Amino acid sequence: MKHPFSSYRKLFPILQRTAQLSSCSQSALSLPVRRAIDDYLEVWLQRGADWGYWMEQVALARAEFARMIHAEPGDVAVLGSVSDAASSIASALDFSAERREIVTTTLDFPSLCHVWLAQQPRGAQVRFVQAQAGGTRTSAQIAEAIGARTALVSVSQVGFYDGQIVDIAVTGRAARAQGALQFVDAYQSAGAVSIDVRAQELDMLAAGAQKYLLGIPGIAFLYVRPTLAQRLRPTITGWFGRVDPFAFDPLHLDFADGAARFNTGTPPMMCACAVRASMALLNEIGIPAIEAYLAELSALALEEAARLGLSVASPGACGAPVAKGANTAIRIPNAARVEAQMLQSGYVVSARNDVIRIAPHFYNQADEVVGALRELARLTR
Numbered sequence: 001m002k003h004p005f006s007s008y009r010k011l012f013p014i015l016q017r018t019a020q021l022s023s024c025s026q027s028a029l030s031l032p033v034r035r036a037i038d039d040y041l042e043v044w045l046q047r048g049a050d051w052g053y054w055m056e057q058v059a060l061a062r063a064e065f066a067r068m069i070h071a072e073p074g075d076v077a078v079l080g081s082v083s084d085a086a087s088s089i090a091s092a093l094d095f096s097a098e099r100r101e102i103v104t105t106t107l108d109f110p111s112l113c114h115v116w117l118a119q120q121p122r123g124a125q126v127r128f129v130q131a132q133a134g135g136t137r138t139s140a141q142i143a144e145a146i147g148a149r150t151a152l153v154s155v156s157q158v159g160f161y162d163g164q165i166v167d168i169a170v171t172g173r174a175a176r177a178q179g180a181l182q183f184v185d186a187y188q189s190a191g192a193v194s195i196d197v198r199a200q201e202l203d204m205l206a207a208g209a210q211k212y213l214l215g216i217p218g219i220a221f222l223y224v225r226p227t228l229a230q231r232l233r234p235t236i237t238g239w240f241g242r243v244d245p246f247a248f249d250p251l252h253l254d255f256a257d258g259a260a261r262f263n264t265g266t267p268p269m270m271c272a273c274a275v276r277a278s279m280a281l282l283n284e285i286g287i288p289a290i291e292a293y294l295a296e297l298s299a300l301a302l303e304e305a306a307r308l309g310l311s312v313a314s315p316g317a318c319g320a321p322v323a324k325g326a327n328t329a330i331r332i333p334n335a336a337r338v339e340a341q342m343l344q345s346g347y348v349v350s351a352r353n354d355v356i357r358i359a360p361h362f363y364n365q366a367d368e369v370v371g372a373l374r375e376l377a378r379l380t381r
Contacts, residue, residue: 001300001366004293005285012363018346019368024160024188024327024359025350027214036277037216040270054269061272064279065221068287069186069205070196075229077222077262078272082187084236085206085222086115086154088262089183092232093151095123099179103145104154105131105138107161112154112185124151133313136323139167143174150180157195158188161352162314163327163359165193169200176201181228187211191279192294192326192361194287197223204228212326212361214282215275219268224259238264290362294326297360297369301328304370308377313355329355330373332380341379347372 009015012028020028040057043050058078066073079085100123102116116126129145131138146153153175155166168184175182184205186195191212197205205223209215224232233255239245240263243254255261282290302316302324311331315324332338335351342349342356349372350357358372 001296003365004289005362006365008281008285009363009365011281014348015363018343018348019364019372020348021358021360021364021368021372022348022350023192023212023361024163024357026210027212027361028363030214030278030281032277032281033214033216033274036273037270040273054272055267057276058267058269058272061219061276061279062221064276064283065190065207066223067283068190068195068279069223070198071223072226074258074260075197075223075226077224077259078267079220079222079262079264080218080268082185082206082208082220083111083115084264085220085262086112086183086185087118088222088234088236088264089204089224089232090115090119090124090152091236092234093119093181095119095125095151099149099151100125101147101149102126102152102154103129103142103150103180105129105142105156107131107133107138107159107164108154108156109160109185109187112156116152116154125149133162133164133329134315135164136315138164139170139323142166142171146171146174146178146180148178150175150178153180153182154185155182156185156188158186158193158325158327160188160327161355162329163188163325163357164315165189165323165325167323168202172201172203175203188325188327191282191287192290194291197225209271209275209278213275214278214361216271219271219275222259222262224262226258229258229261232261234262236264237261238266240264240267285362293362294360297364297366298324298326298328300366301358301369301373304373305330308373310373310377310380326361327357327359329357330376332356332376338376338379342372342375345375345379347375349376 190207
């Protein structure tokens with residue numbers, strides 16, 4: 001398989017000695033990200049504090065994310081994590097009336113499920129769809145679970161465990177038909193899957209930086225549909241959620257227009273520098289091209305896993321992925337121990353419970369994916 005992005009591999013020094021296939025957890029460090037962090041530290045060292053420069057970097061990061069998802073920068077808030085983003089959204093919802101149900105699945109990332117469960121003292125009722133690992137009916141199951149009492153539908157566009165894709169258009173239509181809102185967790189999809197918040201008619205979408213966005217932990221982005229943002233008033237807030245944060249007015253709680261009202265405290269400036277550089281690189285290449293290449297690697301991974309007799313937890317038959325992202329999950333007993341052994345063999349992979357996840361990005365070559373699977377087979381015989 002020809003590698004269409006081979007010229008970019010030199011930007012990721014680790015690839016000279018190690019195959020990093022862990023983008024579902026932490027992607028490889030690129031030279032542009034390293035330089036951006038160095039620049040931040042140099043400004044700090046030389047100037048002591050340069051709020052103008054730092055806030056400019058936050059604005060540029062917001063703009064790059066907005067460009068990636070086909071939104072306007074003003075439709076995006078900057079927070080510390082997706083958990084923070086979800087908590088801020090939850091705090092703005094009223095669960096005291098008849099419409100108080102939150103629909104999510106047993107395969108969603110636990111942190112988000114915990115945010116929704118934490119709303120129970122406020123009247124929320126969390127309904128868990130029993131999703132099947134490796135299944136292909138999760139989108140339909142979620143849609144079927146939405147009813148007249150549903151206030152919020154929480155969907156992971158790509159599952160952290162098995163990489164299965166939920167069709168957010170299907171779940172979104174079902175939510176709108178019942179007058180409910182949809183919250184999309186794009187942590188495992190942003191940077192690897194094409195997203196168009198307008199065309200897909202999304203209410204809310206959140207993503208963190210260190211996975212397929214090629215950044216570092218400590219920063220997340222929250223898109224909120226403009227007309228929706230204007231009528232929500234979060235009770236989790238901070239000075240950057242104000243009309244003018246630098247007015248330093250302790251007596252009045254005024255909410256900024258648009259998604260900015262979901263900002264909380266001082267933004268994560270160094271993280272913004274890093275992810276601004278990484279998303280600029282992704283936007284330069286183009287997410288559709290990356291998505292197409294990752295689909296080829298996904299098909300290759302399924303085909304090789306079947307040939308080796310490995311037990312695949314992800315959706316899809318040999319050579320024909322069905323509703324699956326870049327992550328291919330292989331069932332492995334003692335997955336954490338095998339992850340450490342894989343590193344010694346030159347492969348960075350990611351364990352979760354009883355699976356090893358092979359999660360390439362655009363910078364990976366086909367032989368790295370195949371080599372990792374063959375090493376897994378050798379270690380587990």
